[in-house]
Amino acid sequence: MNQEKVNKTLLMIKDIEKKTREMEEFLSNLTITSRNDLLKEITSDIIKKNNIIKEHGFSKENICVSESTSSELISISYIIDNLVSNIQKNPSKKILYLRLFLDRFHDISEQDKNVLIQSIKDEPSEGLKEKMLSLINVFKLEI
16 A cells, blocks of 8 residues: 555544544433433323323322332342242242352352252242342342
8 A cells, every 4th residue: 555545544433433423422411311211201291291190180190100019129029029920930940040040149159059949949939029128128139
């Protein structure tokens, strides 16, 4: 390659790097709302703009879910429900699913995880959810 083509290529690379930095800066300055905030905003807009809802006298307070429910409790419950469901579908993989669940908790040592698995591996899937919630409360675990 001749020098002119090399210089042109280097110039193009510099332009690409500059545009990339500008994009990164622009994206880092964007405010991204959480999923819950977006859902609240959408619900609020639907209530404000829907004539049927207005005609029947429903208000935002009557329809919107209260904020007192803890999303952390919902997510832990959801994760445990998924765990129990997976175990019910594939009982032969129960220990694998329990191990994957316990691996979410970095505060528990490997020995403790092994002991926990031994203590709940023979637990019927119907009582497994209560046992798992109890373990989370005992160990004060956070996901």
